[in-house]
Amino acid sequence: MADYDVLIIGAGPAGYVCAIRAAQLGLNTAIVERKYWGGVCLNLGCIPTKALLKNAELARILRERAKEFGIAFDGLRLDYAAAHKRSRRASARLVKGVGFLMKKNGIATYEGSARLLDAHTVAVSGGDGEITLMADNIVIATGARPRGIPGVEIDGERVITYNEAIMADSLPDSVVIVGAGAIGLEFATIWHSYGVEVTIVEMLPHLAPLEDEAISEELERQFKRAGIKFMTSTRLESVELTDGGVKVTVSGESGTFALDAEKVLMAIGVRPNVDGIGLEEIGVRLDRRGFIAIDERMATNVPGVWAIGDVTGKLLLAHVGSAQGIVAAENIAGVETIELDYVMMPRCTYSHPQIASFGYTESGAREKGYDVKVSQFPFQANGKALGLGDYAGFVKLIADAESGRLLGAHMIGPDVTELLPELTLAQMAGLTGHEIARNVHAHPTLSEALMEAAHGLVGHPIHL
C-alpha cells in the first residue's frame, strides 16, 4: 500500500502550491525538497530581487534626482550590504511561511534528494541516509538551473549566474551581463542604480527580445537615457579571466570587441533539472528541448507520474508553475479544473521601466492570421504617472478586429506589472475593449491608461 496519495518532488512555487492544493482536496500528501523550500523563486529569484529593486529605486532617486524631489544631504552613503540583508529577510520570511503552510495543511515534508525507482516509488537520500516512499501519484517539480555556454566555465567568482549575483552582499565595479531577458534586465537595473558600470550583451536584435517590438524599442530608449550600455545582435565569443576580472569578447555586425569588467553575469536562460532523478529509467518522455513532456492535465506519458513548473519548460514563470500545480492537484483528485492557455499567461520584467505583457505580440498576432486592431496610450498623459514623476512608457492593447476580443497587451512604464489582472480576466471571460472602456477606473491611477487604450480600441481615447 502506498504511503501517500501524492508525493511531490521539489518545493518551489509549482511544487509547494501543488502540495497545498492537494492537501486542501483531502489527498494524503508529501513533498521532498533538496535544499530550497520555496524554490529558486523565494530564495534566489523573484522575491529577493524585488526587495533589491525597491532599494535600487531609492538609490536611483537619491543619486540622480534628489534635487528635483527637494532632498539635500552631505556625504550620501548607500550601503548595498544593508540592501542585501533586507532582501534575505524578505526571502527568509516567505520561506518560513512555506514551512508553516506545509505543517498547517498536514503535508509530510522530507529533506533530501529524490530519485524515482518506479512510477510509484521514490528514494530520498538526505542527512539521515536513504528512505523509500511510495505514492499513488508522483509529481515532478524539480525546476531548472542556469544554462551555460560551451567553453565558458561558471566559476561562481568572476563568471557568475543569478545564484551568486543574488547572494553577493557587495557590488562589483563593472559587470558584463550576457542575455537581456528578465534576469539580465533586472540585475542591470539594480546594479546601474547603485552606480555599477553595466554592459548588456544580447544575441538577438533587441533587449527584452521576446516582447512586442514597440516595448523593446521603448526599453532601449529608456536604458540609453539612463546610461545603461547595451549591445544587441551581438554574440558572446569567449570569456577569459584576467588579473582584475574578466575579458569578454563579443562580436556583432560592426566587428569583434573585448569588454573588460570585474564580473560577467551569464543570464542566457535555463535548462531543466531532469538528470539523476530516474526519469530515463522509468521511461518518462522529454520533449525535443529536453523538458518533461506533459499533457493539459500535467500528466507525463507514465501513468501516475505528473510534472509541473520550470521542468516542463512551458513558460518558466513562478505563477505559471503555481497554476500548473493547482491544475495537477485537481486532476489527481478528480475534481473540476481548467486548462491553462500558456499564450495568455501574464509575464513581468521588473526593470526600470517595468515591462508587463500577456498574449500575442502585434507581429505574432498578424502571423497567426488575425486582423488586428491596436491602440496605444502614453503614460505622459496619465496624471498619476506625472505625480510619481515616472511617466516614460505606454500601454499597447491588441484586439481581434472582428470579435473585438483581446489578443494581447504590452505595457512598459511605472508599476505596469500590477495592471495585468484586469486584462487577463477580460481575455479569459471573452470581454472586449468595450467593457474595459466602460469600467470606471479610479482617478488618479495608472490603470486609467488601460481604460484610455480600451477607448482607443472601440473609438477614441479621451485624453489623446
Add this chain to the structure above:
Amino acid sequence: MADYDVLIIGAGPAGYVCAIRAAQLGLNTAIVERKYWGGVCLNLGCIPTKALLKNAELARILRERAKEFGIAFDGLRLDYAAAHKRSRRASARLVKGVGFLMKKNGIATYEGSARLLDAHTVAVSGGDGEITLMADNIVIATGARPRGIPGVEIDGERVITYNEAIMADSLPDSVVIVGAGAIGLEFATIWHSYGVEVTIVEMLPHLAPLEDEAISEELERQFKRAGIKFMTSTRLESVELTDGGVKVTVSGESGTFALDAEKVLMAIGVRPNVDGIGLEEIGVRLDRRGFIAIDERMATNVPGVWAIGDVTGKLLLAHVGSAQGIVAAENIAGVETIELDYVMMPRCTYSHPQIASFGYTESGAREKGYDVKVSQFPFQANGKALGLGDYAGFVKLIADAESGRLLGAHMIGPDVTELLPELTLAQMAGLTGHEIARNVHAHPTLSEALMEAAHGLVGHPIHL
C-alpha cells in the same frame, strides 16, 4: 439658431471630459470656465496631492527607515518648497493638456463666469465684458467647494481649506485637521511624513468613516503606529485665533479639550456651486441636500439642461464626474450609453497606507439583506509587499453567498488603488470569485492578494 449643440459650464474632470466626448460624437461644443481649466482635481486636488504624496513617501523613508534601506548621510535637508514646485509642475502640465485637448477636438472655449438666462441661453462675463451664447443643450458642471462650519471663519491664513493647503510652499509646525475623509487623511500623511505635528479630529466614530469598519480600524492601527494623533467621536466646538496660531476646542466622550496649533485645516466636506448661475430663475430642481437633481441620463428637470460631476452630489469623485460627463454627452448625442451604478464606483484615499474600495461594506450589504460571504487576505503573506517593505493591511472581498457575485471590496495597503479595476470589471460583468481565483496573477505582484482572497470566497486561499 443656437450657437452650439452643447455648452458646458465648468471645465473640471466632469465638464471637460463631457466636452471631449460630445465633440468626438460630432456635436458642436463649447465650454466655459471661470478660472481653473481641469477643475479642482487638476489644479488643487487629486493631481498635486499625488505629487506631494510621492515626495512624502521619500521623506518618510529617509526620516524613519534610512538605516533599514542602507541609506546614510550627514545633515539631511528636506525642502518642501521643491516638493510644492514639483506638484505645481505636474498640475501645470495636465492643465496645459486640457487646453490642448479642447483645441484638438475643436471645442470652443470661453473664460469667464456663466449664468443661465434661460434653458438655452448663457451669459458669460469675463475680462472682455459680457457675451451671450445659445445652445440646444446646457450641461452644468460647476463642481463644489469646501464646506464651512457656522461660527468658524475660513481666513485662508490660519483657518484654511485644501485650497490654501495645496498652494502653500512651506510647512506649518503643527496642524489640527478637522475631518477624516480622503482630503484630511491625505494631508495628514503628507504633513506627518515631513515631521509636522498633526492631530485629526473626526466627529464620527472612525477615521475614514465611510469605509468598511475593518478598513477604518486597520488605518487607525497604522496611524497610531506611525504616531499620527487622532480623536474620533469628537466634535469641533470652536476655533479661536491666538498669538501663535489657533486654539481649537473639541469635545468628545471624555470631555472638552483645547488643541493649540499653528493652523487648522477644515476638511469636513463640500457644498455644491449652485449659487448665482441662474438655476433658481429657470427652475432647475435641487435635491434636499442642495445638489442638482438628475436622472440616470444626467438630465435635470428642465428639458435641455443637464448636470454632471460634484454639483450633482453623487459621489464627489473625479472619475465619477468624468463617467457622468461621458454618459451625458452620449445621451445628448442619442447614441448607445450606460447607466452608472454609483454604489459600485471605485473609491480611493491615498493616505499611507492607501485605501481603495467599491460596493457595499460588510455591514451595508447585510443591512441590504444579502447573505454575505467574506474573505480576507493579508499583505504580510504577499511576496511583493514584503519586497517593498510595506506590508501592513489586507484585501477584503464581499460576495453574495447565493450567486457568488461580488458585492464589494475593501482594501488597505501598498498601492491598493491600482488593484480596483479587476474587481470592478468582474462586478460589472457578473463574474464571481471563481473567475478571479482562476485568473492567473503574475508573481510577485500585489494583485496576487486579490486572487488569494478570491480563492477564499470559493474555497480556501493557498497562502493562508
